[in-house]
Amino acid sequence: MNRWTLRPAPYLRALFLLAFGCSVLLAGEKPATRPDGKTGDGEREDEDFASQFLKKDVPPRSEAEMKAFLTKRLEDLKAIGGTWRLKETKHFCCFSNVPEAKHAVLCQWNEDLYDRLCQVLRHKEGDKLWNNKMPIYYFEAFAQFQKFTVEIDRSPGSAMSGGYFSANGREVHICIPFMSERFRTDVKSQDRMARATLHHEGTHAFLQLSGESVPLNRWLHEGLAQFVEFWYDPQNNPARNQRVGFLQQCILRNSVPSWESMRNRPMGGMDVEGYAFAWAKLEFLYRSFSDNQKLPQMIRLVKAGKSEDEAMASAFGFPVDKLEEGYKQWVKVQGKRGFNFGQ
Numbered sequence: 001m002n003r004w005t006l007r008p009a010p011y012l013r014a015l016f017l018l019a020f021g022c023s024v025l026l027a028g029e030k031p032a033t034r035p036d037g038k039t040g041d042g043e044r045e046d047e048d049f050a051s052q053f054l055k056k057d058v059p060p061r062s063e064a065e066m067k068a069f070l071t072k073r074l075e076d077l078k079a080i081g082g083t084w085r086l087k088e089t090k091h092f093c094c095f096s097n098v099p100e101a102k103h104a105v106l107c108q109w110n111e112d113l114y115d116r117l118c119q120v121l122r123h124k125e126g127d128k129l130w131n132n133k134m135p136i137y138y139f140e141a142f143a144q145f146q147k148f149t150v151e152i153d154r155s156p157g158s159a160m161s162g163g164y165f166s167a168n169g170r171e172v173h174i175c176i177p178f179m180s181e182r183f184r185t186d187v188k189s190q191d192r193m194a195r196a197t198l199h200h201e202g203t204h205a206f207l208q209l210s211g212e213s214v215p216l217n218r219w220l221h222e223g224l225a226q227f228v229e230f231w232y233d234p235q236n237n238p239a240r241n242q243r244v245g246f247l248q249q250c251i252l253r254n255s256v257p258s259w260e261s262m263r264n265r266p267m268g269g270m271d272v273e274g275y276a277f278a279w280a281k282l283e284f285l286y287r288s289f290s291d292n293q294k295l296p297q298m299i300r301l302v303k304a305g306k307s308e309d310e311a312m313a314s315a316f317g318f319p320v321d322k323l324e325e326g327y328k329q330w331v332k333v334q335g336k337r338g339f340n341f342g343q
């Protein structure tokens with residue numbers, strides 16, 4: 001079972017600092033160690049991205065198996081606390097113990113994300129994706145999320161994360177806590193964080209599984225996950241502001257790393273440089289060309305077996321070194337504009 005805990009620690013830290021203006025509890029962000037010696041906050045992501053999805057060809061559940069699974073899961077969730085409900089929509093099975101009206105809103109978040117990802121990646125209904133409808137769990141309280149990771153999902157290393165997705169071939173699910181008692185922020189901030197987690201984790205799952213599931217470089221995974229996350233929430237977003245501030249400092253110091261050196265970064269939740277430049281590269285590739293078709297074309301070519309460089313040159317119509325020259329100019333201009341795309 002492959003489990004990714006992909007919400008980068010700096011994101012939580014930025015939110016925490018925003019909420020409390022201090023860093024007293026930052027030690028609490030340290031990832032928990034799993035029984036297998038791995039950590040839950042991204043250190044093994046490289047290996048996961050490279051191979052874990054390919055390890056198992058897990059067939060979809062039959063209709064009867066899916067029904068049995070959902071019924072049992074709903075029963076098991078009672079032990080977590082609160083009143084659990086299951087709402088099925090076109091592409092998701094959404095479990096939650098939040099009040100029913102809010103649960104309906106969460107279902108809408110899920111389907112909105114699905115539509116957005118279809119748009120960005122040019123995914124068509126019926127193309128390969130995840131098995132069945134994807135289960136997504138939203139927990140009203142952080143302690144309930146933790147209990148679930150240990151007692152039901154058998155993923156204790158994820159217990160200190162801000163949410164994660166778990167994959168076994170094309171069998172995937174996403175777990176998202178509302179951070180009520182962990183950060184003691186207001187409801188609006190908790191909702192914002194939970195939704196950002198959905199967008200981030202959902203993008204990873206969708207990108208990997210849309211069409212063929214082949215190894216994708218980390219800059220692409222984390223670049224796109226942040227791109228979608230920030231697309232929804234560009235204004236006064238602490239995580240986005242942190243990225244922009246970091247990039248501006250690097251640009252001022254004339255220290256923009258090469259694409260080659262950043263190909264498989266970020267290497268973990270603490271790799272701010274890796275996250276920042278992965279996001280910048282993705283924004284460049286999506287926004288700097290007249291149509292928005294080139295990035296999804298590139299991804300399709302990678303999934304068809306081309307190397308990333310070949311796919312990039314073919315989709316964008318320039319050799320990679322020329323594209324990178326353009327990117328370096330673009331980054332400088334965006335640094336001055338604060339990466340404000342007028343969203």
Ligand SMILES: [Zn+2]
Nearest residue numbers: 006007222225
């Ligand atoms: Zn991520």
